[in-house]
Amino acid sequence: MCLALPAKIISIDATTDRAIVAVGDVKKEISLALVEGAKVHDFVLIHVGYALNKISQQEAERTLEIFAEAGLSGEKPA
Amino acid sequence: MKYIDEFRQRELAQKLAASIQQEADHDRQYNLMEFCGGHTHAIFRYGVQDLMPANLTFVHGPGCPVCVLPIGRIDNAIQLLEQHNVILCTYGDMLRVPASGRKSLLKAKATGADVRMVYSTQDALKIAHNNPDRQVVFFAIGFETTTPPTAVAIKQAEKQGLKNFSVFCNHVLTPAAIQSILDSPEVRDIGSVSIDGFFGPSHVSTIIGSRPYEFFAKSFQRPVVIAGFEPLDVMQSALMLIRQLNQGRHEVENEYTRVVTREGNLKAQSLVAEVFEVRRVFEWRGLGMVPNSALQIKPRFADFDAELRFQLPAIQASDIKGCECPSILRGIKKPTDCKLFGTICTPENPMGSCMVSSEGSCAAYWSYGRFRQPENKTDREGVAV
Amino acid sequence: MTTRKRFPLPLNIQDGVVDMAHGSGGRAMAQLIDQLFIKHLDNRLLRQGNDQACFSVAAGRMVMSTDGHVISPLFFPGGDIGSLAIHGTVNDVAMSGAQPLYLAAGFILEEGFPLVDLERVVISMAAAAKAAEVAVVTGDTKVVERGKGDGIFITTTGVGRVPDGVNISGDLAQPGDAILLSGTLGDHGVAVMSSRENLEFETQIESDSAALHTLVADMVAAVPSIHCLRDPTRGGLATTLNELALQSQVGMRLEERAIPVQPAVSAACELLGLDPLYIANEGKLIAICPAEKAAQLLAVMRAHPLGQQAAIIGNVVEDPNSFVQMETAFGGSRIVDWLAGEQLPRIC
Numbered sequence: 001m002c003l004a005l006p007a008k009i010i011s012i013d014a015t016t017d018r019a020i021v022a023v024g025d026v027k028k029e030i031s032l033a034l035v036e037g038a039k040v041h042d043f044v045l046i047h048v049g050y051a052l053n054k055i056s057q058q059e060a061e062r063t064l065e066i067f068a069e070a071g072l073s074g075e076k077p078a
Numbered sequence: 079m080k081y082i083d084e085f086r087q088r089e090l091a092q093k094l095a096a097s098i099q100q101e102a103d104h105d106r107q108y109n110l111m112e113f114c115g116g117h118t119h120a121i122f123r124y125g126v127q128d129l130m131p132a133n134l135t136f137v138h139g140p141g142c143p144v145c146v147l148p149i150g151r152i153d154n155a156i157q158l159l160e161q162h163n164v165i166l167c168t169y170g171d172m173l174r175v176p177a178s179g180r181k182s183l184l185k186a187k188a189t190g191a192d193v194r195m196v197y198s199t200q201d202a203l204k205i206a207h208n209n210p211d212r213q214v215v216f217f218a219i220g221f222e223t224t225t226p227p228t229a230v231a232i233k234q235a236e237k238q239g240l241k242n243f244s245v246f247c248n249h250v251l252t253p254a255a256i257q258s259i260l261d262s263p264e265v266r267d268i269g270s271v272s273i274d275g276f277f278g279p280s281h282v283s284t285i286i287g288s289r290p291y292e293f294f295a296k297s298f299q300r301p302v303v304i305a306g307f308e309p310l311d312v313m314q315s316a317l318m319l320i321r322q323l324n325q326g327r328h329e330v331e332n333e334y335t336r337v338v339t340r341e342g343n344l345k346a347q348s349l350v351a352e353v354f355e356v357r358r359v360f361e362w363r364g365l366g367m368v369p370n371s372a373l374q375i376k377p378r379f380a381d382f383d384a385e386l387r388f389q390l391p392a393i394q395a396s397d398i399k400g401c402e403c404p405s406i407l408r409g410i411k412k413p414t415d416c417k418l419f420g421t422i423c424t425p426e427n428p429m430g431s432c433m434v435s436s437e438g439s440c441a442a443y444w445s446y447g448r449f450r451q452p453e454n455k456t457d458r459e460g461v462a463v
Numbered sequence: 464m465t466t467r468k469r470f471p472l473p474l475n476i477q478d479g480v481v482d483m484a485h486g487s488g489g490r491a492m493a494q495l496i497d498q499l500f501i502k503h504l505d506n507r508l509l510r511q512g513n514d515q516a517c518f519s520v521a522a523g524r525m526v527m528s529t530d531g532h533v534i535s536p537l538f539f540p541g542g543d544i545g546s547l548a549i550h551g552t553v554n555d556v557a558m559s560g561a562q563p564l565y566l567a568a569g570f571i572l573e574e575g576f577p578l579v580d581l582e583r584v585v586i587s588m589a590a591a592a593k594a595a596e597v598a599v600v601t602g603d604t605k606v607v608e609r610g611k612g613d614g615i616f617i618t619t620t621g622v623g624r625v626p627d628g629v630n631i632s633g634d635l636a637q638p639g640d641a642i643l644l645s646g647t648l649g650d651h652g653v654a655v656m657s658s659r660e661n662l663e664f665e666t667q668i669e670s671d672s673a674a675l676h677t678l679v680a681d682m683v684a685a686v687p688s689i690h691c692l693r694d695p696t697r698g699g700l701a702t703t704l705n706e707l708a709l710q711s712q713v714g715m716r717l718e719e720r721a722i723p724v725q726p727a728v729s730a731a732c733e734l735l736g737l738d739p740l741y742i743a744n745e746g747k748l749i750a751i752c753p754a755e756k757a758a759q760l761l762a763v764m765r766a767h768p769l770g771q772q773a774a775i776i777g778n779v780v781e782d783p784n785s786f787v788q789m790e791t792a793f794g795g796s797r798i799v800d801w802l803a804g805e806q807l808p809r810i811c
Contacts, residue, residue, distance in 0.1 A: 003116065003736045004223065004281045004307070006081035024079045024730030027665040031200060033230045034346045043081060045284060045337050048169070049198025050227045053284045053343055059336040060081055067090045067310055070097040070317065079730055088794050095794075125795015309793050425803035446797040449786045 004047035006055050009040050021046060081336070085308030086124070094313040095129040102320055108134045110319055111409050112277040113256060115142035115437025116307050122446035124309040134316065137273055137409035138439030140255055140365070143220045143248070144171045145431040145438045146407075148361045150393035151248055152177035154385075155217050158246065159183075159191035162388050165209060167202035168217040170195050175434045178395045199231035206235070206243035215384045216245045223281040225249045225373065226346035229353040232375070232382050244384040247375050250360065252282045253290045254371035258362070259408050260298045273409055275319040277312065278304035280334055287342025291330045299328045306334035353379055363431040364403040403430035406439055413440040420444065474498040479578040486572070486606025499582055500602060503589040508565075508600035516600035518565065520624060528555035529620040535613055537584065539658040541651075541669030542745070544617060545587035550674050550745060551696070552621040553595050557676035558692045558748065560631040560683045561623035566592065568619050569603040573612035584615060595674035597621070629683055635690040636711035640779040641757035643750045645678065645764055646671070646772040648700055649728040652742030657731070664734060668727050673746030678767045682750060685763040691751035698802045699741040703749055704787045705801045714782020717789040717799065721776045741802050751779060 007021035007028070017032045021044065031050045032038050044051035102108065112118055118138045121127060127136060140146050152175055158164045166183070173184040173195065187193040192212075196202050199216060206214040218228045228245060235243045256276070278291055283304045291302045301322035305315035315333045322329065332338050353376060360372030375383040384390065401423070402416035413419045413432065423429035425441050432440035474494055484491035501509055508516040532548045542550075548568065556563040568588070572581065592599055599619075650671040657666050675694065683689060691711070695703040700722075708715050724739045732739050746769060752760050757775055764770030777789075787799045 004284070005733055006079075008080065023082075023734050025666065025727045026730040026734055028734060031198075031227075031230065034226050034343065034349070036345055045281070047223055047281060048227050049200050050230070052223065052226075052281065052346070053337050055081055056336050060084075063306075063311075063314075063333070063336055064084055064090075067087075067094060067314055070090075070093045070314070079726075079733060082733065086793055088792060091794050123791070123797060124793040125791045125797045126793070128795035129793075309795075445800045445803070449784070449788055449796075449798045 004045045004052060006043050007046045009038060009042050009044060012038070012040060019051070021051070082308065085306065085310045087310065090310055091129060091313060094310065094317060098129075098134070098313065098317050098320065099131050101317065101324065102131045102133060103324055104133065106133065107274075108320060108323060109137050109272055109274050109409070110134065110277060110316060111137040111139045111259075111273045111275070112305070112312075113139040113252070114277070114279040114282070115145065115435065115442075116280060117277050117305060117312055118439055118442045119437050120307060120309050120312055122442040125446075126309050126312055129313065130316065134320075138406070138442070139259065139409060140362075140407045142171075142435050142437040143224070143250055144175060144435040146250065146255070146362045146364060147172075147175070147219060147248055147431075148363045149177055149395035150361070152183070153181075153393045153395060154390045155183065155246060156181055156186050156191075157390065158215055158384065158388060159186050159193065162213065163192075164213040164215045164388075165192045165194060165205060166215050166217055167194050167196045167205055169197075169219065171435055172217060172219060174428075176428060178393075199227045203231055203234060203238075203240070203243065206240050207238075210242060212242060214243050215388075216243070217248075218245050219248045221250055221252050221279070221282045222285045222350075225350050225354065226285060226343075229349040232353050232379050233349070235382055236379065244382050244387050245375065246384040246390075247354070247373060249354065249373040250362070251356070251371050251373070252279055252286070253294070254368055255362065255365065256291075256294055258365050258368045258371070260294065260300075262408050262410075273300065274323055275301040275303070277315055277319070278302045278330070280305060280307045280311075280338075283332075283334065283338045283342070285343050285346050288330050288332050288338060288340050289342070295328050295330045301328045302330045304330070304332045304334050304338050306336070352376075364407040366404070398429045401430035403432045403440075406432050413443045416440070420448070470494045470498070474578065476578045476582050481572045481574060481576040481578065481581065481606055483574055483606055483608070486604060492604060496604065499578070499585055500604070503582070503585045504568075504592065504599045504602075505589070506598040506600060508598065509602075514601075516565065516567075518600070520564070523627060524625040526556050526559045526561040526623045526625055527620065528552055529618065530555060532617045532619070533613060534655065536655070536658045537580065537614060539670055540654045542654075542672040543584060543587050544615065545584035546591040547670075547672050547745060548617045548619045549588050549591035549595060549597070549599075550672050552619040553597060553674045553676055554694045554748070556621045556623040557674075557679040558631070558694055559623070559625055560629040560679065560689070560692065561625040562680065563595070563597050563621050563623040563676050566597055566599045566619055566621045567601045568599050568617060570605070571612055571616040571618075572604065572606050573614050574606055574609040576614050581615065584617075591674065595676065626683070628687055631683075631689055631692050633691055633693060633707050633710040634712075636707055636713050636751045636779050637690065637753070638713055638779050638781045639754050640690060640751045641754050641760075641775050642704070642715060642717070642777040642779065643752070643757065643760060643764065644700070644722065644774055644776045645675075645748045645750070645770045646746075647723045647725045647728065648695075648744060648747070649724060649732065649739035649742040651745040652699070653728050653731045655743075656735070664731060666727050666731055668725065668731065671744060671746035673769055675746065675748055675769060678748070678764065678769045681763050681767055682760060686752055686756045686760045688756060689750055689752045689760070692748055694748045695744050697743050699739070699743060700749070701738075701740040701787070701799045702802050704799065705785075707749070707751065708782075708785040708787055711779075712785060714780045714785055715777055715787040716780055717777035717787065719789050719792045721774050723772045723774055740799055754778065
């Protein structure tokens with residue numbers, strides 16, 4: 001649904017609870033009001049000027065592995 | 079772009095396509111509904127259906143909050159501009175949506191109304207600060223993904239003692255909409271169009287978690303896979319749905335594990351619960367009156383409720399005659415089944431909710447997919463949509 | 464050139480603003496023209512001080528084109544309304560295969576517009592014209608009341624001459640022709656958007672605004688049988704290809720992987736929910752030529768500074784519906800439709 005994008009946190013301003021994030025090389029300022037414990041270099045999902053959630057690197061890698069395995073070991077229909 | 083490009087890789091697409099071909103049971107049909115306009119958009123923009131077997135059909139659902147906002151609410155927004163002379167802050171999506179009398183926010187702007195496109199509720203607050211002598215109203219729309227940012231803004235406005243800021247709240251709830259679709263007689267009857275499984279919304283789920291869908295999976299006996307936004311996510315989720323259907327399961331599975339958990343974002347959920355409460359009933363364009371499907375601002379924050387501040391009347395506006403949106407939203411009909419599609423109803427001149435936003439199934443089909451139309455006048459290789 | 468001392472005081476560029484007197488035809492207007500426009504746009508014809516410019520042309524086919532420029536903001540990374548005005552009209556003339564010769568420029572100025580900004584625009588125009596080896600030989604100035612103009616509007620008109628044997632037009636594309644693009648998409652639109660206050664994103668992208676006539680000259684010299692040339696400005700590549708498809712009554716098939724887009728432009732488009740295919744370019748062109756000439760044309764383009772990232776992006780086909788269809792990088796198919804209304808950033 002709503003257009004949300006993975007972005008990397010470049011810097012954080014703790015007093016205003018805002019961060020500069022980057023998508024590729026394009027930078028934007030967003031609010032961290034909806035997430036806890038975000039750190040510089042974390043990746044977050046951003047939507048309408050807010051970070052919605054942190055992105056789990058581990059899960060992202062696992063998901064890509066699952067894609068890559070497809071076609072190698074396709075299960076037979078039950 | 080990290081976490082974007084990797085999920086659009088052509089080689090992985092081909093692998094997944096091969097798996098899907100192999101595992102799809104040739105003796106049955108798979109009708110899979112994507113609820114979310116973002117998925118509709120991804121499917122069409124990348125041409126995902128070309129990689130699917132012929133017996134898998136994508137059924138395009140309600141699409142997006144822009145599509146389902148009733149005309150009467152846009153009429154209210156225009157009233158705020160014309161009768162109350164407010165500065166109306168809105169997301170870009172709403173600008174071209176047609177209201178009654180062929181009006182729209184963009185047309186109102188052209189005649190001098192103070193409509194300001196914003197990217198974030200933070201921009202709206204800034205505008206309120208910079209214009210202390212004017213009333214500033216934020217036109218809040220969106221599903222559960224977009225609601226927490228509005229909650230944050232209202233709380234900040236209260237903390238800052240902003241007297242000239244209010245919110246016209248049109249936030250809607252996803253589970254109620256899914257329920258409404260599943261409850262329609264055409265969908266429940268065996269023999270007419272069936273929806274075999276659902277792609278669960280990506281970013282709504284990042285907020286509400288995967289738990290709310292467990293109820294549907296169980297009571298309607300249909301599998302749900304929470305699917306990410308990228309085309310590879312959609313394909314992998316299709317594969318997971320096919321497997322569930324082949325195995326006779328109807329569970330909630332999560333493909334989008336990199337941002338969705340079972341519990342969701344608790345901080346965002348509690349902020350929303352603090353500021354909003356559920357409306358008993360709300361009208362959805364194309365779906366009619368749906369109970370417990372929308373939010374209103376709690377009495378504690380009544381000062382920031384534009385509906386109260388400006389005494390906005392409920393406006394009943396009717397949909398265009400001949401518009402098949404109610405059926406298309408439920409996946410019962412296709413855009414090409416509607417007589418208005420491509421004749422008087424186009425993205426330049428949208429008649430109903432399915433065409434108003436680029437996420438709507440009619441708009442997506444028109445903009446990306448209409449070369450697939452089996453035309454009488456030309457012979458082309460038609461691919462089943 | 465001698466500056467005649469007709470005016471008691473020099474023009475106060477630093478702190479001055481445009482006022483109604485500058486448009487009234489009197490001494491104030493004459494001074495503005497002399498000490499700002501003529502001073503920078505300086506050429507023999509303009510200095511004559513007539514209401515028109517008189518010049519000879521060699522016999523042959525003439526080309527004329529006109530453009531209004533209303534861009535906001537006026538100054539953006541990589542250019543401004545002035546350089547854009549010169550490049551835009553030079554390019555429109557060049558897209559017929561013609562060599563641009565002379566330009567006219569009309570200015571509509573808003574009362575209160577700072578003279579220092581006006582001078583900056585005119586200096587930029589002069590530099591662009593000089594680099595393109597064209598002259599602004601005649602012009603006009605009007606002033607409108609405060610609130611009735613967005614600072615400055617510029618209209619430029621250009622004339623040029625088409626070499627014999629060159630026949631380039633939007634209705635000449637043939638099934639089988641190759642479609643070439645001279646470089647990366649979306650640079651100008653993204654650069655302008657990044658300067659707009661309410662969108663607020665930071666990027667190094669600069670506008671690609673440039674005069675393309677020398678690139679065109681090289682292309683036409685090497686491949687005189689080019690069928691179509693057009694620059695994808697407003698509405699982007701998608702709109703321009705749809706126009707050509709309709710004019711020529713053909714279809715087109717594109718290969719998304721072949722279309723060059725800078726990573727930073729891709730990222731900005733993702734952020735705003737926009738499609739690079741629909742974003743304006745001001746220093747790129749599309750060429751449609753017979754298939755057997757495509758490789759040669761590509762080489763010529765790549766040898767020119769403005770065509771270094773040129774690519775063959777597709778081909779022309781028979782299609783009664785005039786669809787522009789594209790194979791996506793992902794492996795599926797979609798059409799590339801006309802732009803419906805203005806592209807607006809979206810949340811969903």
